[in-house]
Amino acid sequence: MRLDLPPIRAEHPLNAALLDFLRAQGCPPGGPDDYALGAWQLHTHPDLLDRLAELARHAPLHAAYGVPVLAREGIAAAAAVGTSVLLVRLPAAPSGLEAGTPVPFLAGHGWQAVDAWQSELPSAEGTRRLSGTVRRALAGVRDPAS
Numbered sequence: 144m145r146l147d148l149p150p151i152r153a154e155h156p157l158n159a160a161l162l163d164f165l166r167a168q169g170c171p172p173g174g175p176d177d178y179a180l181g182a183w184q185l186h187t188h189p190d191l192l193d194r195l196a197e198l199a200r201h202a203p204l205h206a207a208y209g210v211p212v213l214a215r216e217g218i219a220a221a222a223a224v225g226t227s228v229l230l231v232r233l234p235a236a237p238s239g240l241e242a243g244t245p246v247p248f249l250a251g252h253g254w255q256a257v258d259a260w261q262s263e264l265p266s267a268e269g270t271r272r273l274s275g276t277v278r279r280a281l282a283g284v285r286d287p288a289s
Contacts, residue, residue: 146192147181148206152217157284160252161219161230162207169208183209188226194259195223198270198277213281220280229259229273231280240272 151158169183178185185192186209195211196204199221205212213221222230228243236242236255241263243256250256257276261269 146179146185146206148204148211150181151205151207151212151214151219155218157218158207160249161212161222161254164246164248165208165210165222180206180209180211185209186225187211187223191223191226191229191259195221195229195277198229198274199281202277202281213277215281215284218284220284221277223259227259229257229277230254231257231276232284233276233280234283237272237276237279240276 151162153162165186168186171182172179172184178189183206192204192211195213199213202213202215205214205217205219207219207222211223212219220232224230224246225244230246230249231237232253233255234253237257241258241261243258245256246254257273259273261273264272
């Protein structure tokens, strides 16, 4: 399966840390049956890709090195990695949500890890809280050059 999504703005300094992290893991698909996101092997479980899209229905998905990303004006605000982690660009970890496996390199650049499934909460409540967190991350993205 191959899904093509627009890339985020590679030249923007606010995307540098995330892109450095993802680039180090990115690789082309190993064969025709591999899941791919653009020219890169998908580095997110397909269910997590769908989860990210569900949490921000009106925000278009973008791609970076095989990882789905939500962006505003080409600046990354959220990304889905592995099988259960959402990375959100926020100044502090969101309260009321189970943390995901942290990515130390990105934590120093304003990225917070949260669990994408929030299994400790009723399904609808987990989705509501995560959607709000993703909306805050998208709203908080500002291009200082604009």
